[in-house]
Amino acid sequence: MTCKYTKSKKIEPLKPSCKKPTYNSLEEAQEMVRYVYATRVTRQIRPYKCPICGLWHLTSSKSK
Numbered sequence: 001m002t003c004k005y006t007k008s009k010k011i012e013p014l015k016p017s018c019k020k021p022t023y024n025s026l027e028e029a030q031e032m033v034r035y036v037y038a039t040r041v042t043r044q045i046r047p048y049k050c051p052i053c054g055l056w057h058l059t060s061s062k063s064k
C-alpha cells in the first residue's frame with residue numbers, strides 16, 4: 001500500500017489561528033472601530049494586539 005499521501009505542506013502564514021476578524025495594523029483596527037460606532041450602537045470596543053496571531057482584533061471591553 002503506497003501511502004503517497006503528501007501531508008499538506010502548505011503552511012499559510014497568512015492564516016492566523018484565531019477565528020476572529022483580524023486587522024493588519026492598529027490603524028486598520030481603529031478604522032474599523034470608527035466604522036462600527038458609525039453604523040450601529042454597540043458597546044465600547046477597542047483594538048488590541050493578539051499574542052497568538054500577532055495581528056489586531058477588536059474586543060468589546062466591559063468598562064471596568
Ligand SMILES: [Zn+2]
Pocket residue numbers: 016017018050051052053054055057
Ligand atoms: Zn489572534
